[in-house]
Amino acid sequence: MTPAIAARGLTRTFAGGFKAVDNLDLAVEPGQFFGFLGPNGAGKSTTIKMLTGLLAPTEGSIEILGQDLLANPVEVKRNIGVVPEGMALFGKLTATEYLTFVGRMYGLDASTTKQRTSELLEFMGLADQQKKLIADYSHGMGKKLALAAAVIHGPKVLFLDEPFEGVDAIAALTLKNMLQGMIARGATIFLTSHVLEIVERLCSHIAIIDHGHLVAQGSLDELRAGVQARLTTDGESASTAHATLTLEQIFLNVVRSSEGAATHTSQELNWLS
Amino acid sequence: MPTESTTWSAAQVSAQYRAVAWLRWRIFLNNFRRKGSTGDLVARILIIPFAIVVIIGPTFGAGFGSWYFAHHNHLEHIAWILWAAFCFCQFLNIQLGQPGTTFDPTQLIRFPLRVSSYVSIRLFFGLLSPANFAALLISIAVAVGVGIASSNLFPIALLALLVFAATNILFSRMAFAWIDRWLSTRRAREIFTGFIFIISIGIQWLNFTFNPAYNHHGKGSVAKAADAAAAQQNLNHANNLYHYIESWLAPLPPNLTANALALAHNGRILLGLAAIFGCLLYAIVFYAIFSWRTHTEYRGENFSDQANAVTTTAPRSAAHATAFTGTLQQPTTTAGRSNLVSILLSKELLLIRRNTGLLYGVIFPIVFVLIFSIKFVARTHAPWAFPASVIYAMMGISPLCYNVFGLEGTGVQFYFMSPTSMRDVFVAKNIGSAILAAIDFVIVYGVICVSASVPSPHLTIASVLWAVATVLITMTIGNRRSISAAKKIEPGRSASKQASPLSGLISFLVLVISGGFGALLYFAEVWRGINWLMIPALAAYAIIAFFFYRSGLNTIDKFAFANREQLFAELCKQ
Numbered sequence: 001m002t003p004a005i006a007a008r009g010l011t012r013t014f015a016g017g018f019k020a021v022d023n024l025d026l027a028v029e030p031g032q033f034f035g036f037l038g039p040n041g042a043g044k045s046t047t048i049k050m051l052t053g054l055l056a057p058t059e060g061s062i063e064i065l066g067q068d069l070l071a072n073p074v075e076v077k078r079n080i081g082v083v084p085e086g087m088a089l090f091g092k093l094t095a096t097e098y099l100t101f102v103g104r105m106y107g108l109d110a111s112t113t114k115q116r117t118s119e120l121l122e123f124m125g126l127a128d129q130q131k132k133l134i135a136d137y138s139h140g141m142g143k144k145l146a147l148a149a150a151v152i153h154g155p156k157v158l159f160l161d162e163p164f165e166g167v168d169a170i171a172a173l174t175l176k177n178m179l180q181g182m183i184a185r186g187a188t189i190f191l192t193s194h195v196l197e198i199v200e201r202l203c204s205h206i207a208i209i210d211h212g213h214l215v216a217q218g219s220l221d222e223l224r225a226g227v228q229a230r231l232t233t234d235g236e237s238a239s240t241a242h243a244t245l246t247l248e249q250i251f252l253n254v255v256r257s258s259e260g261a262a263t264h265t266s267q268e269l270n271w272l273s
Numbered sequence: 274m275p276t277e278s279t280t281w282s283a284a285q286v287s288a289q290y291r292a293v294a295w296l297r298w299r300i301f302l303n304n305f306r307r308k309g310s311t312g313d314l315v316a317r318i319l320i321i322p323f324a325i326v327v328i329i330g331p332t333f334g335a336g337f338g339s340w341y342f343a344h345h346n347h348l349e350h351i352a353w354i355l356w357a358a359f360c361f362c363q364f365l366n367i368q369l370g371q372p373g374t375t376f377d378p379t380q381l382i383r384f385p386l387r388v389s390s391y392v393s394i395r396l397f398f399g400l401l402s403p404a405n406f407a408a409l410l411i412s413i414a415v416a417v418g419v420g421i422a423s424s425n426l427f428p429i430a431l432l433a434l435l436v437f438a439a440t441n442i443l444f445s446r447m448a449f450a451w452i453d454r455w456l457s458t459r460r461a462r463e464i465f466t467g468f469i470f471i472i473s474i475g476i477q478w479l480n481f482t483f484n485p486a487y488n489h490h491g492k493g494s495v496a497k498a499a500d501a502a503a504a505q506q507n508l509n510h511a512n513n514l515y516h517y518i519e520s521w522l523a524p525l526p527p528n529l530t531a532n533a534l535a536l537a538h539n540g541r542i543l544l545g546l547a548a549i550f551g552c553l554l555y556a557i558v559f560y561a562i563f564s565w566r567t568h569t570e571y572r573g574e575n576f577s578d579q580a581n582a583v584t585t586t587a588p589r590s591a592a593h594a595t596a597f598t599g600t601l602q603q604p605t606t607t608a609g610r611s612n613l614v615s616i617l618l619s620k621e622l623l624l625i626r627r628n629t630g631l632l633y634g635v636i637f638p639i640v641f642v643l644i645f646s647i648k649f650v651a652r653t654h655a656p657w658a659f660p661a662s663v664i665y666a667m668m669g670i671s672p673l674c675y676n677v678f679g680l681e682g683t684g685v686q687f688y689f690m691s692p693t694s695m696r697d698v699f700v701a702k703n704i705g706s707a708i709l710a711a712i713d714f715v716i717v718y719g720v721i722c723v724s725a726s727v728p729s730p731h732l733t734i735a736s737v738l739w740a741v742a743t744v745l746i747t748m749t750i751g752n753r754r755s756i757s758a759a760k761k762i763e764p765g766r767s768a769s770k771q772a773s774p775l776s777g778l779i780s781f782l783v784l785v786i787s788g789g790f791g792a793l794l795y796f797a798e799v800w801r802g803i804n805w806l807m808i809p810a811l812a813a814y815a816i817i818a819f820f821f822y823r824s825g826l827n828t829i830d831k832f833a834f835a836n837r838e839q840l841f842a843e844l845c846k847q
Contacts, residue, residue, distance in 0.1 A: 049573065050573070052383060053382060053383070053572075053573055054382060054383055054573050055573040055574070056569075056572045056573040056574055070572070073385075073388075073571070073572075074385045074386065074387050075385075076385075077383065077384060077385035077386075078385040082383055084383070088380050088383065090296065090300065090380075091842075092299075092300040092303045092304060093296070093299055093300065093303060094303070097299050097303075101292050101295065101296050101299075102384075104288050104289065104291070104292035104295075105289055105292050105293075105381075105384040105385070105386070106384065106385060107282075107285035107288065107289075107385070133303060133306060135842050136842065
């Protein structure tokens, strides 16, 4: 089966020779809810930007739904939706104006755009705020609007960079249900989040990046088995090794192994009350 | 979730163009919905007459000049006018900036736009600038001037000049697309600022050297003859220089266009058309280079300093943790007011040191004063030169006081989160500005002393009092405007404005009114012989300004608190 998202040898080097992402290989199957994790500065947002055509890779290839992103950017972008790191909203528009603009840019006709705009604003709980300028929105409202804009054209692949950041619990539940509904209908979702509980609950497959390198990739069960095996080998107690590891434990173990234990000494800030 | 359509039709592409045009229009309209935006609109409307004069003057001049050259069968000299038009348009581009800053057009790359559509949209978003408008008007004026002198030349003149206008405009679009790329790093911004600085000084020097208005030898027939001889000498120098470099200029668009007209005038129409085609080739090359740049943007390119500045996170060492602890062991909450102000002032001075654009704004008037005094004051020994120079130097400092948070972005929230009063923040910022003003004042004094004569103590004291009063009034109003009409400054964008239009206008008016008051007192003394008036009046003015300033400071916390959302909305926007 053609992967929904396939990246090979993906590298991004910034000025000064710093490699934010280094030789990354990634494969996400259609219909997967894929969690992409990593510590701050690991290269998550850089990867998402490259996968969505917002940032040119220095090396490597990207295919989305079998189409080469660099060769066919328009075809790829038609089929993907993105909630980027900075949300990319136009502060001087109202929510209705913004969604109308986005719908038209994705080639929807006027009546479909109008209908979907209305439905999305209602769904996101923004219907009573639709005449307010986006600049006056709270961060959470902005996130909901960015998500509405990302799905207005019915994308087959959705890229979400911290979509739940600043969203209230009720709205988060609504969004989670919507995303799971998309997965059930065959869409693929690529999600980054620092809220590991959400990733654990939603994602079937996970990749962990650290210092620009992919350090783990697989289903949650595969990652759990791998970490448990490592803990057993390292001589951890049987109870620790065989208990059901949470994603947080898996993440910490993988990242610490990747960076080396010396970098994570348990410092205490004694001056804190 | 399936997508709606399977093919990307021409209708959808044209819908994208309409959507972007509509976006621009809505953003323009919605600008007026925010508090303070009506004032900016009024400021823009008030600025229009000045802009018209700036553009219409050269347009009429170009039309008249081209008529003159065509009438005297010197069509090749129209190249001079076209070079001047070219330089003028680039000058306007630098001074007024390119339009399209209502949003960053590179945001559009996330949509399924064809690269050709993206290039067209990027081009479209930069077309409606004052400089491009001037380029078109001046070119048409030249064609009309030629047409009036020789009506049968008008069709080819219009064609040639429209091609020239397109070349001129595409050059600007190309150059600024690359400049914005280069300006993505601080070092490049500093080099660019230095370059503009040198160019500006050069223009001022040429102005003072060759402009007859600054080179009078006095009244009387002998002096007039000397003026005429000097003017002729300058003209000869310019002519010689032009002839010297003419062979290099010949293949460039202004000369190609002028030659096309001269050739057509001599009946060599085909050669004239070939010259126009040569100019058109330049336009195509400029467009191709612009297109190359926008292709790179389309492919995804990170402009930000932050991305370029990322370095691998070093592991936190115990030594670092200790140092960190040590710093925080002195709780800032117990620091006295003067200590807080000095901490804030240290930060301000750091920002000033690292802000080349700001230093440029401060230094530029001084250099102007230097050239002015060497070329003009040294000869005339005009006593008003010192106060006039002080007023002029203030023009560099004044606008900076109207947008003191512009470069701080989201960092402005820190002031509201930390145990600091906004009064202290403004005192520190104002001291920073006052230090710059004082430095400017001292340098101007030194320049006038060296190049002309030492200003009288009477005039020096009066100038100090005037400057103190004006700086205090500027700061009082500027502090309020910095909160209520903040403008986020993006150093990496050549089009980024330093302050809101209304703030710019207020800054100018304050200087004009305050300067007018000072001038009134000065002329009352010179013409009416009221020698006792100026210093007491200016001292009273400074005292009133001080109370005005203090009263403004006393209520600044309340004002900042009431308007903080507006401040954050502008400075914390993505």
